[in-house]
Amino acid sequence: MSLRYHTVPVTAFQQNCSVVWCDETLEAAVIDPGGDLPRILQAVKERGLTLKQILLTHAHIDHAGGTSTLARELGLPIIGPQEADQFWITGLPQQSQMFGFPPAETFTPTRWLHDGDSVSVGHCTLQVRHCPGHTPGHVVFHAVEAKRCFVGDVLFAGGIGRTDFPQGDFDTLIASITRRLWPMGDDTVFIPGHGPESTFGAERRSNPFVGGT
Ligand SMILES: [Zn+2]
Numbered sequence: 001m002s003l004r005y006h007t008v009p010v011t012a013f014q015q016n017c018s019v020v021w022c023d024e025t026l027e028a029a030v031i032d033p034g035g036d037l038p039r040i041l042q043a044v045k046e047r048g049l050t051l052k053q054i055l056l057t058h059a060h061i062d063h064a065g066g067t068s069t070l071a072r073e074l075g076l077p078i079i080g081p082q083e084a085d086q087f088w089i090t091g092l093p094q095q096s097q098m099f100g101f102p103p104a105e106t107f108t109p110t111r112w113l114h115d116g117d118s119v120s121v122g123h124c125t126l127q128v129r130h131c132p133g134h135t136p137g138h139v140v141f142h143a144v145e146a147k148r149c150f151v152g153d154v155l156f157a158g159g160i161g162r163t164d165f166p167q168g169d170f171d172t173l174i175a176s177i178t179r180r181l182w183p184m185g186d187d188t189v190f191i192p193g194h195g196p197e198s199t200f201g202a203e204r205r206s207n208p209f210v211g212g213t
Contacts, residue, residue: 001022001023001024001025001123001124002022002023002124002145002146003020003021003022003023003121003124003126003143003145003148004020004021004022004023005018005019005020005021005148005150005191006018006019006043006047007019007191008036008039008040010033010034010035010036010039010040010062010066011034011035011036011061011062011065011101012100012101013034013062013099013194014194015032015034015062015063015193015194016032016191016192016194016195017030017031017032017033017034017036017040018030018031018032018150018191019031019040019043019044019047020121020124020141020143020150021047021049021121021122022121022122022123022124024122025122025123026047026048026049026050026122027049027050027052027121027122028044028047028049028050028051028052028121028122029051029052029053029054029055029079029119029121030044030051030053030054030055030070031055031056031057031141031150032055032056032057032063032064032152032193033054033064033065033066033067033070034061034062034063034064034065034066035062035065035066035101035102036066037066037069037070040066040070051074051076052076052121053076053077053078053079053119054067054070054071054076054077054078054079055079055080055119055126055141056078056079056080056081056109056139057080057081057138057139057140057141057150057151057152057153057154057193058081058085058088058134058135058137058138058139058152058153059081059085059088059089059092059135059137060088060095060135060153061092061095061096061099061101061104062099062101062193063152063153063193064088064089064092064104065092065096065101065104066104067107068092068104068105068106068107069105071107077110078107078108078109078110078111079109079110079111079113079119080109080111080112080113080128080139081109081112081113081135081137081138081139082112082113082114082115082130082132082136082137082138082139083112083137084132084135084136084137084167085135085136085137085138086137087166087167088135088137089106089107089109090106091106092104092105092106092107093105093106113128113130113139114130115128115129115130115139116128116129119141124143124145125143125144126141126142126143126150127141127143127144128140128141128142129142129180129181130176130180131151131173131176131177131180131181132169132172132173132176133154133161133163133168133169133170133171133172133173133174133175133176133177134152134153134154134161134163134165134168134173135153135165135167135168136167138152138154138161138176139152140152140154140181142184142188144184147185147187147188147189148188148189148190148191149181149184149188149189149190149191149200150190150191151181151190151191151192151193152192152193153192153193153194154173154176154177154181154192155177155181155190155192155203155207155210156192156193156195156198157192157195157196157197157198157202157203158198158203158206158207158208159195159207159208159209160173160174160177160209160210161173161193174209174210174213177210177213178210178213181200182200182204182213184200185200185201186199186200186201186204187199187200187201188200
């Protein structure tokens, strides 16, 4: 069996929501349902998948704005992020107003995630790494065998996440990237929260913020 995925850019921020699934059981998880839920659910339906859970990298509005509605409508558990993002979850209604998003409700995660945890999707496993810096409770999901990592707003092709939000920290973010992402291997493809995919090796070579580290 192996882990498959399909990425759907959602919201005005074109946030890369990913539907991930086990190709043996067709059980699926949605990572970061920021909004545009009908488009996400269409991607699930087209592939004959059964959506079992919501996974969150962090609680910014463009990543988490659709979580409460989706969880309630489909009866899904909410897994993640790490609990230091509680204040961002609490602030989702204000975030939605500030950025001109549809109203977003707060929620209580079914399970907080911690560094070293794992999450099952069908017969596949995602390893959880805590990667603070963009937000304090940011986590990433690493599919070891598939050599894929869903990194949210930690790292982009040619860029890194913003660190000018409350409890953001530049040095912490750089340490998350170099100590927790780079060891996953140069040939690992990452799916960032915005923009195109890249590999850790390509970013180690040429990323202006973390190249040469
Ligand atoms: Zn973010």
